[in-house]
Amino acid sequence: MTTSGHLLANGEGLLALLNGFIAELREAGLPVSLTENLDAMEAVKHIPIEDRAAFKYALAATLVKNNAHWRSFETVFEVYFSMRGRQFALGDEGEALPDELADALAAAAGDGQGDGQMQGGGGGEQMSPEELAEMLYKSLMKGDDALMRAVARQAVRRYAGMEPGRPVGGTYYLYRTLRNLDLDGVLERLMQQTEQDAPEELSPLERRLEEDEFTERIEKVKKEIEAEIRRRLVADRGVEAMAKTLRKPLPEDIDFMHASRDEMKLLRQAIYPLTRKLAVRLARKRRHGRKGPLDFRNTVRHSLSYGGVPAEPKFKYPRPAKPEIFVIADISGSVASFARFTLHLVYAVSSQFSRVRSFVFIDGVDEVTHFFEGTDDILDAIHRVNTEADVVWVDGHSDYGHAFEVFWSKWGKDIGPKTTVMILGDARNNYHASQSWVIKEIRHRARHVFWLNPEPKSYWDTGDSIVGEYATHCDGAFECRNMRQLERFVDNLV
Amino acid sequence: MSYRFESPSDVRTRLGQVDYLSDDAIAGIVYLADRLGKPILVEGPAGTGKTQLAKSVADIIGARLIRLQCYEGLDESKALYEWNYKKQLLRIQATKTEGESADWDQIEEDIFSDDFLLTRPLLEAIRADDPVVLLIDEVDRVEVETEALLLEILSDYQVSIPELGTIEAKQIPLVFLTSNNTRELSEALKRRCLFLHIDYPDMEREKEIVLTKVPDITESLADQVARIVRSIRQMELKKSPSVSETLDWAQTLMLLGVTKVDAETAANTANILLKYQSDIAKATKEFGNEGSSFRKGGPLSTSS
Numbered sequence: 025m026t027t028s029g030h031l032l033a034n035g036e037g038l039l040a041l042l043n044g045f046i047a048e049l050r051e052a053g054l055p056v057s058l059t060e061n062l063d064a065m066e067a068v069k070h071i072p073i074e075d076r077a078a079f080k081y082a083l084a085a086t087l088v089k090n091n092a093h094w095r096s097f098e099t100v101f102e103v104y105f106s107m108r109g110r111q112f113a114l115g116d117e118g119e120a121l122p123d124e125l126a127d128a129l130a131a132a133a134g135d136g137q138g139d140g141q142m143q144g145g146g147g148g149e150q151m152s153p154e155e156l157a158e159m160l161y162k163s164l165m166k167g168d169d170a171l172m173r174a175v176a177r178q179a180v181r182r183y184a185g186m187e188p189g190r191p192v193g194g195t196y197y198l199y200r201t202l203r204n205l206d207l208d209g210v211l212e213r214l215m216q217q218t219e220q221d222a223p224e225e226l227s228p229l230e231r232r233l234e235e236d237e238f239t240e241r242i243e244k245v246k247k248e249i250e251a252e253i254r255r256r257l258v259a260d261r262g263v264e265a266m267a268k269t270l271r272k273p274l275p276e277d278i279d280f281m282h283a284s285r286d287e288m289k290l291l292r293q294a295i296y297p298l299t300r301k302l303a304v305r306l307a308r309k310r311r312h313g314r315k316g317p318l319d320f321r322n323t324v325r326h327s328l329s330y331g332g333v334p335a336e337p338k339f340k341y342p343r344p345a346k347p348e349i350f351v352i353a354d355i356s357g358s359v360a361s362f363a364r365f366t367l368h369l370v371y372a373v374s375s376q377f378s379r380v381r382s383f384v385f386i387d388g389v390d391e392v393t394h395f396f397e398g399t400d401d402i403l404d405a406i407h408r409v410n411t412e413a414d415v416v417w418v419d420g421h422s423d424y425g426h427a428f429e430v431f432w433s434k435w436g437k438d439i440g441p442k443t444t445v446m447i448l449g450d451a452r453n454n455y456h457a458s459q460s461w462v463i464k465e466i467r468h469r470a471r472h473v474f475w476l477n478p479e480p481k482s483y484w485d486t487g488d489s490i491v492g493e494y495a496t497h498c499d500g501a502f503e504c505r506n507m508r509q510l511e512r513f514v515d516n517l518v
Numbered sequence: 519m520s521y522r523f524e525s526p527s528d529v530r531t532r533l534g535q536v537d538y539l540s541d542d543a544i545a546g547i548v549y550l551a552d553r554l555g556k557p558i559l560v561e562g563p564a565g566t567g568k569t570q571l572a573k574s575v576a577d578i579i580g581a582r583l584i585r586l587q588c589y590e591g592l593d594e595s596k597a598l599y600e601w602n603y604k605k606q607l608l609r610i611q612a613t614k615t616e617g618e619s620a621d622w623d624q625i626e627e628d629i630f631s632d633d634f635l636l637t638r639p640l641l642e643a644i645r646a647d648d649p650v651v652l653l654i655d656e657v658d659r660v661e662v663e664t665e666a667l668l669l670e671i672l673s674d675y676q677v678s679i680p681e682l683g684t685i686e687a688k689q690i691p692l693v694f695l696t697s698n699n700t701r702e703l704s705e706a707l708k709r710r711c712l713f714l715h716i717d718y719p720d721m722e723r724e725k726e727i728v729l730t731k732v733p734d735i736t737e738s739l740a741d742q743v744a745r746i747v748r749s750i751r752q753m754e755l756k757k758s759p760s761v762s763e764t765l766d767w768a769q770t771l772m773l774l775g776v777t778k779v780d781a782e783t784a785a786n787t788a789n790i791l792l793k794y795q796s797d798i799a800k801a802t803k804e805f806g807n808e809g810s811s812f813r814k815g816g817p818l819s820t821s822s
Contacts, residue, residue, distance in 0.1 A: 071546075075526070081542060089559070227780060
């Protein structure tokens with residue numbers, strides 16, 4: 025830490041630090057090219073190094089060209105640069121603090137005197153938990169940023185129980201700190217107080233607004249706490265090690281099968297642009313596909329304005345048929361989280377194309393097109409699919425063979441030469457008969473048949489997976505574990 | 519060469535003077551673009567002031583704004599330059615009737631000269647003598663292949679015309695590209711630009727924007743507007759309200775003479791903020807007055 029602080033003093037040191045920073049960004053998966061690297065070097069020359077915000081945005085503008093990567097960038101930036109400033113701030117915490125807390129801090133100021141050394145859980149002894157809770161409550165009530173930051177620091181010092189060299193992750197400390205602060209309880213208390221203070225009873229709208237306000241402030245405190253823990257960890261373990269532990273996958277690299285709830289949300293946001301892209305691409309092919317043959321009549325007519333010289337040739341525009349899409353998705357337990365994602369995808373696709381029919385199956389198969397039609401609430405639609413669709417035939421374990429057979433007998437005739445069929449599933453068939461002839465038949469009729477598999481390719485055809493057998497009859501089977509792969513599929517599709 | 523801006527804060531104050539409220543990121547990146555002579559790629563949801571930023575910057579440095587609106591099927595002849603085909607044809611025919619004096623070489627030289635060149639926005643920005651700001655709007659609408667047209671101009675500020683040679687910029691214009699992110703732009707394009715993401719403003723800034731842009735609005739009303747909009751944006755909606763919709767809404771409230779927004783007023787005027795029936799229903803429900811007198815497409819939308 026102190027070394028990097030020292031290094032920052034001269035240009036060469038800054039260069040080395042930036043190089044390390046960029047190497048870490050690349051490690052985290054951000055595509056930083058050489059020219060962008062050079063641009064960043066050039067950019068920081070124009071920015072006074074004391075201006076931290078400008079410095080950060082200068083780096084961001086030259087290095088990060090995709091908003092989805094911003095979070096990763098921010099984390100790395102914080103680890104590499106931010107704690108330097110705050111490290112020094114530790115010594116003179118009093119400067120911008122409100123008196124109230126300054127007093128409290130002065131009482132607890134025995135430790136952390138400028139050296140930034142961690143004191144384990146020893147800090148803030150003179151401040152009782154009640155006082156700290158009170159302080160937190162007050163800071164939230166007033167929305168006082170400086171006070172909130174100070175409280176966050178105190179809370180970490182007090183509750184996280186951080187010890188140098190302890191091999192646990194930041195989330196553990198975060199959990200410990202948050203558990204002790206009981207932020208939900210604080211929110212409740214804040215709301216009660218607000219309602220009491222109000223001259224008349226709060227309308228639901230007002231209550232909602234107040235709650236949103238407090239929630240946002242609490243989020244801020246959480247962020248401060250996270251930052252504080254990170255800062256202390258960096259001081260303990262060093263920049264490189266810390267950056268490595270904090271590395272998170274970029275949204276496009278999140279595995280569908282193992283996505284957490286927050287990550288699912290990120291994915292959902294990413295689906296819509298993707299389907300729009302698909303739709304735009306298909307539509308563009310329709311309208312701006314290569315010009316058709318010469319339109320002789322039209323050309324002659326326009327030649328009149330040039331005295332009979334056919335100066336402006338006119339072409340006929342081709343009018344290809346609209347694409348028709350059939351989506352057949354496995355929604356069984358083995359692909360549960362993928363299935364959830366799949367349904368979102370189906371919904372997004374059906375809102376972009378006029379002719380989409382969707383089917384879901386486990387060991388039985390059912391058409392669910394109408395659940396997605398005319399509803400704007402995707403969660404509602406998914407709920408209905410999960411509860412109302414008739415997808416269980418015997419025991420509710422995947423049986424691709426039976427599902428395909430039924431599909432073929434019921435809806436096979438609807439597949440025509442314009443139809444693109446997409447099958448989503450892991451092809452884990454519980455050792456039932458594969459009935460892969462159905463796929464073969466489908467392919468004879470349809471324009472394309474694609475298989476998207478959420479499993480890593482190395483797992484294919486292991487155990488009860490028979491994706492290989494089906495794949496021989498498809499136009500292509502693709503590993504589709506994350507957004508990046510899905511996007512590549514869409515790109516190649518059109 | 520002389521720079522247009524002193525410092526990021528200089529950008530910020532001057533943008534403020536033309537009623538564009540920027541933040542650290544915007545000001546810092548505009549400043550950098552000037553210093554580094556690089557284009558800015560502005561990305562973000564619709565209605566957050568991306569195009570307005572270019573206009574305001576043109577305004578404060580007293581430059582002419584040249585705008586190229588992108589669309590599917592945009593090509594060279596619409597973006598860069600075009601030979602005036604008809605005039606050339608006339609010229610050739612005129613020579614014929616005049617007599618056979620002119621030889622072919624001369625005619626050829628003649629018809630591929632400046633006189634017969636129609637400049638389109640990109641070339642115009644390059645050739646301009648006066649200061650210009652070039653705005654390439656909604657660049658994500660053109661095909662990937664067409665993007666390549668922009669590359670030469672963005673990195674070297676020059677245009678190559680086979681018949682005339684290379685035309686270099688007399689002065690480096692400030693270039694803004696905007697994108698609604700309907701598709702991923704090519705790496706080549708992104709690499710040449712500074713990247714600026716403009717998101718919905720936070721509550722404080724939105725309130726300030728409302729205060730600047732809506733004349734005579736009271737502080738407390740602006741505050742309420744900003745807070746309600748923030749709450750609405752937190753819901754999962756098809757389309758979150760943009761800044762321009764916030765402004766429209768504030769304007770409407772002013773015209774209706776509302777001083778304090780209650781749930782019913784909010785519900786009645788929600789169709790100005792939200793453009794989908796399902797979104798409106800959701801917001802109304804969330805704000806806790808199901809079954810209120812919410813009217814679909816009520817008379818309040820025509821409050822002008």
